[in-house]
Amino acid sequence: MKYLYIVIFITAFSVFSCTTGIKQTKLSLAENNKYDNSNISIKNKKNKIEKKENARQKTKNTAALMLAQVKEAYNSGNFSKCLNAARELRIKYPFSDEIYPALYLSGLAEIKLDEPYRARYFFKRLLSLIRKNNSTSSQMKDLKYKTEVMLGDILYKEHLYNESLKYYTEAAKAKKRKEVSAVFLRMAEIFYYEKKNIHDARFYFLKINPEKIRKDRHTAYIQLKNRLEWENLLPEDLGINDGNISAVAADGDDLWIGTWNGGIARYNMSMGKTAVFKKGAESLVPRTVRTVEITKRRVWVGSFSGLSYYSKASSKWYAIKIFSSPEPVKVETIKSVNDRLYIGTLGEGLWFGTELNVQNFHRLDFPSQFINCISYYNNYLLIGTMDMGIFILNIETGKITNFRDLFPGFTPLNITTIITGWNTDLWIGTYGRGLFHLIKKSGRMEIYTKENGRILDDWILSSVKTANGLYFGTFGGGLIHVEKKGNIIKNISLKDGLSSLDISALAYARPLVILGTLGMGITIFYEDIKE
Known part of the structure; x- marks a missing residue:
C-alpha cells in the first residue's frame, strides 16, 4: 500500500512538471515572438526614416543642382535662362531652402533685363518668405539685408522716396555690416535733396563711416558732405537789406544778427524764419549795430547810436538814455558777468551798470x-x-x-x-x-x-x-x-x-x-x- 502511494505521488509530480514546462515553453516562445516583432517594427521604422532621409537628400541634391544652373545662367549673362531655371526650381521644389537664393537671383536678373517692376515682385516675395518662416540664420539675415537694399534702390530710382526709405530703414538695422554706410548715404541724400530736410540728412550722414564708402559713391559723399557742412544764408534769405554782418549771438534756437547799417534781425534756426526789426520811433531799433550780448531777460545791443535792449518779456525795444544824449555814445562791445554789465566804447572808455537798474550806468576810470x-x-x-x-x-x-x-x-x-x-x-x-x-x-x-x-x-x-x-x-x-x-x-x-x-x-x-x-x-x- 505504501508503495502504491509513492507511485501515485511520483506520477502526479511528473504530470505537474510536464504541464508547467509546457506553459513555460509557450511563454518563452511568446516572448521570443514579441521580441522578434519589436525588432521588425524598429527595423521598419529605421528603413522608413532612411528612405525619407535619402529622398530628402536626393531632393536637396537635385535642388542644389538646379540652383547651380540658375547661378551659372546668371553669371554667364543669360538672364532669361536664369529666370526659366529659377521658375522650374520653384515649381518642382517649392519648399526647399534653394528657393531663397533663386528668388534673389530672379530679382537681379529682372534688373539686368531692365524690368524693375518685376524685380520688385521677386524681392518682395523673398522678404515675405523669410519673414513667414522666421528665418534667423546668418545666411538669411545677409540675404534679407541685400534684398532690402535692392528694393530701396529700385524705389529710389522710381522716385518713390517714402517707400524706399522704409526698406533702407530696415536694412540700416544691420549695424555691424560694413555696407550700412552706403545705406546711410542714400538716406541722407533723400532727406537733403528730395525732402529738403537738412536736419534728418545730417542725422544719417553722421552715421556714415567714410572708409566704407565705395569708390563709385565717393564723389556723391563729398558733394553731400560739403552741402551739409556749410549752409549759406544770404541777405535775401534773411530778409535784411545789408549783407555786412557786424555781430551774431545765439540764444537757444534763435540767432540774433546785427548789421553794419541795416539794423538787427532774429533768425529761428529750426524753422528757418526771420523776424526783422524795422527802424522807427516806437521800436527804437538800433541801425548801426556793433555788438550783441544776450542775458536771461534781455538782448543787449550796442551801436554807434548808443545802447539798447530788447525785453524778452514784453518783446519791445528800450534805449538807455545816458548813451544817447546829449550825444550818442559809440558802443563797441558788451560783456555780461552775472547781473553786471561792462560796456566798452570808442571814445568814451569803459562803463558799468547792472541788470537790476538798467538806467543807472556810470563811467569807470x-x-x-x-x-x-x-x-x-x-x-x-x-x-x-x-x-x-x-x-x-x-x-x-x-x-x-x-x-x-x-x-x-x-x-x-x-x-x-x-x-x-x-x-x-x-x-x-x-x-x-x-x-x-x-x-x-x-x-x-x-x-x-x-x-x-x-x-x-x-x-x-x-x-x-x-x-x-x-x-x-x-x-x-x-x-x-x-x-x-x-x-x-x-x-x-x-x-x-x-x-x-x-x-x-x-x-x-x-x-x-x-x-x-x-x-x-x-x-x-x-x-x-x-x-
Missing part, C-alpha cells in the same frame, strides 16, 4: 578811451583796446593791471579779440599783427602770422570757443581753426566751403558755428561733420 573787446576769466576782465594793448581789471577790487607789465614782450596795441583756450591758455587776436598764443604753464608766447606762414591773414576780427576748438575770423584770410587736441592750426578758405573770406563775427550753438561775413550774410558751419 580807465586808461584807454577806445575799447574793442572784453573777455572774462575767473573774476578778471581782459580788456582789449584800440590804442594801448590789454588791461586786466579785477572786478572785485577794481585794480587795473597793464598786460605789458606782466609780459613785456607783448607789443601789439590794437587788440580785436581775447579768448581763453584750454589749460587757461590765452589767445589774442590783433588788427594787423596776427594771432598770439600765451601758454600760461611756461609763460611762452607763440605768434602766428602770414609772414611765418602759419595763418593766411594778420587782421583778426572775431573769435569763438566750441566743443572741438577755437575759431578766428579774419579780414581777407577766411577762418582759422585751432583744434582742441594739440592746438593744431588749420586755415579754412573758399575751397573748403566758405562763402566769404571776411569773417567779421562768430557765434556758437552746438553743433553749429555761425559766421557773420562782410557782404555775404550768414554762413553756418556744422562742426560735427568731418572727413
